[in-house]
Amino acid sequence: MKVSYNWLQKYFDTKLPSPKDIGDRLTFHAFEIEGIEKVGDDSVIDVDVLPNRAHDCLSHRGIAKELSVILETPFKEDILDRKSTR
Secondary structure (H helix, E strand, O other): EEEEEHHHHOOOOOOOOOOOHHHHHHHHHHOEEEEEEEEEEEEEEEOOOOHHHHHHHOOOHHHHHHHHHOOOOOOOOHHOOOOOOO
């Protein structure tokens, strides 16, 4: 799955580490990184998501949640976690 570094950054208020560092940390904790390529002013991280992690990590939001735990960095307010008021 190809993940945009710039899109990942939108899930956090604090600056993320470099794309290479993110790739290293994801590899150490949960995933294999197929490669990182520069595309314009963005970097695209190619993450190999195993079938047992597909239910929670086949999206930018899922990878961002995983990074939040790995980096011990708070996740920006998540619109999908809001409780609806009726």
